[in-house]
Amino acid sequence: MLGAFLTVLSKIKAVTTLILALVLGFGVVEPLQAAQLGVVATDAKIVGGEDVTDFSLRLSQGVTVEVFTLANPYRVILDMPDVSFKLPKSAGRKGEGLVKAFRYGLFAARKARVVIDTLSPVSIEQAVMDPAGGQAVKLRLRLKAIDAETFGSGTGAAMASAHRAAPSSATIRPKSSRPGYRPVIVIDPGHGGIDPGTIGPNNIYEKDVVLKVGLALRAELVGRGGFDVKMTRTDDVFVQLDKRLAFSREKDADLFISLHADAIADKRYVSKVRGATVYTLSERASDEAARQAAEKENSADAIAGLPSTADDDVGEVRDILIDLVKRETANFSADFSSILVDRLGRKIRLSSKPRRAAAFKVLRQTSTPSVLVELGYLSNREDEKSLTSPAWHKKTAQSITRAIESYFARRTALSK
Numbered sequence: 212m213l214g215a216f217l218t219v220l221s222k223i224k225a226v227t228t229l230i231l232a233l234v235l236g237f238g239v240v241e242p243l244q245a246a247q248l249g250v251v252a253t254d255a256k257i258v259g260g261e262d263v264t265d266f267s268l269r270l271s272q273g274v275t276v277e278v279f280t281l282a283n284p285y286r287v288i289l290d291m292p293d294v295s296f297k298l299p300k301s302a303g304r305k306g307e308g309l310v311k312a313f314r315y316g317l318f319a320a321r322k323a324r325v326v327i328d329t330l331s332p333v334s335i336e337q338a339v340m341d342p343a344g345g346q347a348v349k350l351r352l353r354l355k356a357i358d359a360e361t362f363g364s365g366t367g368a369a370m371a372s373a374h375r376a377a378p379s380s381a382t383i384r385p386k387s388s389r390p391g392y393r394p395v396i397v398i399d400p401g402h403g404g405i406d407p408g409t410i411g412p413n414n415i416y417e418k419d420v421v422l423k424v425g426l427a428l429r430a431e432l433v434g435r436g437g438f439d440v441k442m443t444r445t446d447d448v449f450v451q452l453d454k455r456l457a458f459s460r461e462k463d464a465d466l467f468i469s470l471h472a473d474a475i476a477d478k479r480y481v482s483k484v485r486g487a488t489v490y491t492l493s494e495r496a497s498d499e500a501a502r503q504a505a506e507k508e509n510s511a512d513a514i515a516g517l518p519s520t521a522d523d524d525v526g527e528v529r530d531i532l533i534d535l536v537k538r539e540t541a542n543f544s545a546d547f548s549s550i551l552v553d554r555l556g557r558k559i560r561l562s563s564k565p566r567r568a569a570a571f572k573v574l575r576q577t578s579t580p581s582v583l584v585e586l587g588y589l590s591n592r593e594d595e596k597s598l599t600s601p602a603w604h605k606k607t608a609q610s611i612t613r614a615i616e617s618y619f620a621r622r623t624a625l626s627k
């Protein structure tokens with residue numbers, strides 16, 4: 212018979228890390244390559260009240276699961292090898308007891324994660340894996356409400372500081388003036404894996420839409436030739452914001468295009484608010500809607516269960532040379548955004564104010580001109596139709612490609 216085994220690895224202040232391992236009669240199963248094993252998660256359940264809530268997940272076989280809690284906001288994280296989730300699309304969207312909601316998906320290559328949002332600080336009272344017929348197991352967590360003081364503060368602070376990006380090196384001369392040089396275009400489909408991004412009323416995920424447009428854009432650019440095209444993700448995997456920035460820096464990108472889609476909750480406006488918007492970086496938002504859009508997109512890391520990083524790297528880069536490069540980069544970004552709005556406007560619906568600016572983390576790039584495109588609103592029926600149409604993806608990809616071509620044609624002309 213299968214037994215349950217539980218080791219408490221560490222209990223440092225608020226971070227409680229428990230390793231659950233399944234004992235198969237003889238011993239502990241080694242850290243598992245779940246992909247090879249084909250482990251499938253089905254049937255997640257939440258039962259309980261405001262003091263104690265149980266979370267359970269059925270797995271086709273036992274795997275090593277790491278469980279820990281995080282603050283700001285309060286979350287419980289379950290890390291495991293890449294389990295595939297076969298849960299109903301609505302799973303996790305409605306909470307119960309102490310659980311507000313939960314998300315799941317691939318967090319990194321061969322790493323799956325479940326993030327449980329809780330209404331208050333909680334402790335992990337119990338974490339066990341029970342046999343559930345054949346090789347299957349039922350992972351059970353018992354969460355108990357505790358006060359913030361018991362939970363402690365500063366959770367994850369040490370981890371957060373390790374993620375801080377170093378100021379990038381500066382190059383003023385546009386590389387595109389070198390003969391035979393192919394500009395490097397980085398396409399950045401937002402969200403992915405555990406972070407679905409915005410979810411439309413008909414369960415259309417932003418992460419899926421933007422990946423499709425990203426792949427269509429790459430195909431278009433490669434087809435036209437003359438560009439070296441890179442993507443921050445090409446499948447359904449989570450990529451944290453810092454990694455997207457580091458990728459752009461590593462590839463020495465000449466242009467960075469982040470792709471997103473939006474939605475609004477207010478039913479009174481869903482039929483009116485629609486269309487695409489192109490954002491550039493500004494630490495002061497152009498308007499309230501832009502500020503909210505940036506806040507939403509910047510929360511991607513927290514949604515995936517990463518500790519919140521201090522939002523302080525803006526003032527860090529003080530070097531005058533870098534300031535100059537940043538100003539030049541900002542000018543090029545603005546230049547591209549106006550070309551892009553013009554091109555998109557000829558083929559697809561634009562929002563009422565299609566050029567905006569706000570403090571998007573993913574646009575904080577020293578030497579790479581960058582824009583973030585909100586392609587439309589999943590909350591609007593017409594937009595939703597467009598956003599899920601392959602013909603629209605292609606049309607949009609073509610418009611962005613034309614804009615990229617005229618932008619570089621102009622830059623090359625200027626630098627001669």
Ligand SMILES: [Zn+2]
Pocket residue numbers: 401402408409417470471472508
């Ligand atoms: Zn987004």
